[in-house]
Amino acid sequence: MHRPLTVGILALQGDVREHARAIEACGARAVSVRRAAELADVDALILPGGESTTIDKLTRIFSLAGPLKERISAGMPVYGSCAGMILLADEIADPATDRDGNAQQTLGGLDITVRRNAFGRQRESFETDLDFAVLNDAVLSTAVLNDRALSPAALANAAPVEAKASNHARSSVPVHAVFIRAPWVERVGASVEVLASVQLPAAAAAPDNGSGQPENTRTARIEGNTRAVAVRSRHLLATSFHPEVTGERRIHELFIRMIRGEA
Numbered sequence: 517m518h519r520p521l522t523v524g525i526l527a528l529q530g531d532v533r534e535h536a537r538a539i540e541a542c543g544a545r546a547v548s549v550r551r552a553a554e555l556a557d558v559d560a561l562i563l564p565g566g567e568s569t570t571i572d573k574l575t576r577i578f579s580l581a582g583p584l585k586e587r588i589s590a591g592m593p594v595y596g597s598c599a600g601m602i603l604l605a606d607e608i609a610d611p612a613t614d615r616d617g618n619a620q621q622t623l624g625g626l627d628i629t630v631r632r633n634a635f636g637r638q639r640e641s642f643e644t645d646l647d648f649a650v651l652n653d654a655v656l657s658t659a660v661l662n663d664r665a666l667s668p669a670a671l672a673n674a675a676p677v678e679a680k681a682s683n684h685a686r687s688s689v690p691v692h693a694v695f696i697r698a699p700w701v702e703r704v705g706a707s708v709e710v711l712a713s714v715q716l717p718a719a720a721a722a723p724d725n726g727s728g729q730p731e732n733t734r735t736a737r738i739e740g741n742t743r744a745v746a747v748r749s750r751h752l753l754a755t756s757f758h759p760e761v762t763g764e765r766r767i768h769e770l771f772i773r774m775i776r777g778e779a
């Protein structure tokens with residue numbers, strides 16, 4: 517019998533259940549991953565939001581860091597949201613250090629530089645609508661279009677927009693994105709596609725501009741008033757925000773299509 521697509525959710529810390537629901541709403545099977553043996557059984561993995569320093573430590577305590585890095589470099593599709601984006605990044609601009617002065621580590625694989633808690637105190641948590649052009653081509657499944665499973669409060673806002681949209685038009689509805697002490701992406705490698713960006717107030721953008729890093733053809737420093745908040749490269753997808761908390765399903769749907777080689 518055809519085995520259903522199985523997506524693991526790294527379940528060491530963070531919003532595991534919400535991702536599992538989103539994956540199941542897209543018609544795939546979701547399983548928790550805490551051990552290397554469980555990782556071996558999945559086709560793809562989600563690294564959820566939470567606290568990247570804690571998840572980093574726990575992957576090493578649970579002897580998962582090595583197997584995770586191996587599977588990522590062997591081509592396993594991975595979607596990281598928020599802390600998960602940090603864990604996928606090859607570089608952190610401002611890594612936290614522990615009491616012994618050791619900098620936090622990442623699993624890596626995605627040729628980006630992220631800045632943690634980048635949006636600053638006043639906007640540590642905020643919501644905004646994002647243009648997400650890649651979703652305009654998506655053929656959305658009925659399961660996704662019909663899903664109303666999560667967060668009644670958030671859906672109360674989203675529902676009128678969704679109700680107005682026809683099945684064909686819904687993919688051009690902007691992504692309502694929730695940012696919770698979120699990172700942003702301030703450098704992308706040549707293989708990395710920016711899927712969505714936020715516009716910063718000029719004052720917020722200023723300190724990170726003109727850091728003197730030379731531009732070359734391999735890498736691009738993101739300057740000015742925009743910062744990338746959704747990126748992908750080959751089998752890896754990352755968002756600064758949390759689509760799993762708003763009932764938004766199109767990002768998980770995109771990930772499933774990436775796993776299937778359809779996007």
Ligand SMILES: NC(=O)CC[C@H](N)C(=O)O
Nearest residue numbers: 565566567568598599697
């Ligand atoms: N919501 C989140 O995942 C927050 C990420 C957190 N600021 C970190 O550095 O890990």
